[in-house]
Each structure stands twice: as C-alpha cells, then as structure tokens.
Amino acid sequence: MLMGIFLFAHQLMAQDISVSGNVKDEKGEALIGVSIQVKGTTIGNITDIDGNFMISSVPANSELMFSYMGYETQTIAVKGNKVINVTLKEDSQALEEVVVVGFGTQKKVNLTGAVASVGAEVLENKPVANIGQALQGVVPNLNVSATNASPNATPSFNVRGGTSIGLDSDNKKYEIKNGSPLIIVDGIQVDAEYLNMMNPSDIENISVLKDASASAIYGARATYGVMLITTKSGKNDSKASVTYNLNLQWNTPSHTPDILDAYTIQLATNKIAEMTGGTVTPLDGITISS
Numbered sequence: 001m002l003m004g005i006f007l008f009a010h011q012l013m014a015q016d017i018s019v020s021g022n023v024k025d026e027k028g029e030a031l032i033g034v035s036i037q038v039k040g041t042t043i044g045n046i047t048d049i050d051g052n053f054m055i056s057s058v059p060a061n062s063e064l065m066f067s068y069m070g071y072e073t074q075t076i077a078v079k080g081n082k083v084i085n086v087t088l089k090e091d092s093q094a095l096e097e098v099v100v101v102g103f104g105t106q107k108k109v110n111l112t113g114a115v116a117s118v119g120a121e122v123l124e125n126k127p128v129a130n131i132g133q134a135l136q137g138v139v140p141n142l143n144v145s146a147t148n149a150s151p152n153a154t155p156s157f158n159v160r161g162g163t164s165i166g167l168d169s170d171n172k173k174y175e176i177k178n179g180s181p182l183i184i185v186d187g188i189q190v191d192a193e194y195l196n197m198m199n200p201s202d203i204e205n206i207s208v209l210k211d212a213s214a215s216a217i218y219g220a221r222a223t224y225g226v227m228l229i230t231t232k233s234g235k236n237d238s239k240a241s242v243t244y245n246l247n248l249q250w251n252t253p254s255h256t257p258d259i260l261d262a263y264t265i266q267l268a269t270n271k272i273a274e275m276t277g278g279t280v281t282p283l284d285g286i287t288i289s290s
Contacts, residue, residue: 015061020054022086023047029280031068031088032150039063039075069116069140094164114211116140123200129249130155130196131203139208153191157181159210159225181208181222186231195229201245205230 023034030051037044038058047053058064067073071088078084079114116139127132132155143158151207162176183190185198207228214222260268 015059016057017057017080017082018054018079019058019078019082019084020052021086023053023068023086023088025071025088026090031071034066034068034088037065037067039065044270075179114141115210115214116142116208116210117209118206120201120204123191123203123206126200128200131198131200132157132196136199137204139206141210142208154196155181156192157183157227181225181227182214182218182221183227183229185229187242195227198229198231201243202231203229228278 023031023036025031030049032047032049032051034047034051034053035044036046036053036055037064038055041062043055043057045053045055051105055064057080060078063075063077064084065073065075066086066088068088070091072091074086074088076084076086116227118135118138122138123131123134126134129152132144132146135142135157136155141160143161144155145158146155147153152256157180158178159181162178164179165174166177167173168175180192183195185195207230209226209228214226218226265287
C-alpha cells in the first residue's frame with residue numbers, strides 16, 4: 001500500500017513540466033516582452049530580446065495565455081508539450097481604435113508617438129476607491145504609487161520612472177527625481193487629487209502621452225508625460241438608460257487599547273515613587289480618600 005501511495009505521489013509531481021519556446025509575429029520577427037501566463041494561476045514569464053521564453057512548474061494539462069499590446073491574445077493547451085512556438089496576429093480592432101491626443105483624435109494605426117489608451121470598459125465595474133487604483137497595472141509605463149494604505153489616500157502618478165537627476169535638500173548628494181504627468185480632464189488642467197475624486201464610471205477614455213512629442217503640444221510641463229481624460233457625454237439616437245452603482249467604505253479600528261487616563265497615570269507614578277523612594281508629584285490639589 002505504501003508503494004502505491006508513493007507511485008501516485010510521484011505521478012502527481014511528474015505532471016509539472018518546464019515549457020520553453022519562441023514567439024514571433026506574422027512577419028517572422030521576434031516579439032520582445034510578450035506576457036505568457038499559465039491560465040488561472042500567477043505562474044508566468046515574458047519573452048527575451050530574441051522572443052524566447054521558459055516557464056517552470058507548468059501543469060501538463062494546463063493552458064498558456066500569450067498576450068502582447070497590439071496583437072490578439074492566444075490561448076494554447078500545453079498537452080504535455082515541453083516546446084511551444086507561437087505566432088501572434090495583429091489585432092486589427094486595436095489598430096482601428098480611436099486615441100485622444102493633444103491636437104485631436106487619431107487611429108492607433110496612424111500613431112507615431114508613444115501613446116497608451118484605456119477605454120471605459122476597463123474602468124467600469126471595478127471594486128476600487130479611486131481612478132489611481134483602477135489604473136494600476138493597466139497602462140504600460142504608468143506607475144501608480146499609493147502613499148499609504150488608507151482607503152482615502154491619493155495615489156500619485158509617474159510615467160517611465162525617474163525623469164531627472166539633481167541634488168537632495170541638503171545639496172550633498174545626487175538623487176533621481178520623479179515627476180508627475182500633466183493631467184487634463186476635458187481640456188482643463190487638474191491635479192492628481194482632483195482626478196482621484198472622479199467617479200471611474202464617468203470616464204469615457206484615458207490616453208497617456210509618454211514621449212517627447214507631448215512637449216511639442218503642451219510645452220515644458222509635458223516633460224513628465226500627459227494624461228488626457230475624456231468624460232462621458234450624451235450620444236445622438238441613443239435610448240435613455242439608468243445605471244446605479246453603490247460603493248461603501250468605512251474606517252474601523254481592529255482593536256481599541258484600554259488606555260489609562262491622565263489622573264490614573266499620575267496616581268500610579270506616585271505609588272511607584274513612594275515604593276522606590278522617589279519624588280511624589282502633587283495631584284493638582286485632589287484629595288485621595290482611602
């Protein structure tokens with residue numbers, strides 16, 4: 001019986017394999033940074049400069065998801081194969097998507113600058129407290145940092161990490177400084193705090209301009225990138241509809257300590273002083289009766 005249990009456990013362990021392969025586009029060129037993930041798990045990796053990848057501990061009966069911006073996501077069953085080569089197809093719908101830029105709108109296929117776009121379908125129905133939380137991990141190169149874990153904390157935004165090098169406040173050593181992008185909502189400049197107070201359901205589109213072309217439109221303030229937010233508006237020939245969303249949050253301490261009041265603390269201090277021969281402090285004329 002023990003031998004049977006050992007063989008069964010060995011068989012279960014043998015189901016996990018290492019899978020490697022290569023990812024290319026339809027022209028045969030290697031794709032760098034393609035995300036490969038075991039479906040339904042957190043196991044994954046990305047392709048290197050030659051389009052190669054390798055993932056360990058992959059269940060033999062699992063599925064691999066290959067995703068890359070501008071290309072259709074493919075799901076391939078492993079079926080015990082240790083080598084899987086994939087050719088990704090361009091997503092024609094993504095290329096036809098209209099992107100908001102500083103001087104109007106363009107289709108993605110015609111873009112020459114580095115622009116990332118997020119539609120309303122990505123932001124809707126997310127259990128988040130603000131826009132910053134909804135954008136975490138959604139826009140490439142957009143870093144969203146929370147100052148603390150408070151539900152009402154305002155996240156800060158940064159595009160592509162450090163933007164300049166300068167002296168610290170003591171003028172003793174150099175440090176990397178991170179700048180925040182210019183935020184514009186429907187043509188009006190706002191700050192990160194105002195943006196995070198907006199309802200994610202009211203936003204139609206968010207475009208992030210990430211390269212130097214933004215400075216040609218918005219000037220020096222766009223050095224750290226630009227976030228263009230377009231809110232929803234009425235549409236012609238559309239039926240009336242009502243949508244109701246409710247988000248509720250509250251702050252409650254997990255434990256309230258039993259803290260002594262000032263009088264009791266002073267009384268305890270005097271008792272210790274009497275026992276140790278120290279100085280007893282008067283209790284503001286209050287008489288203690290035994």
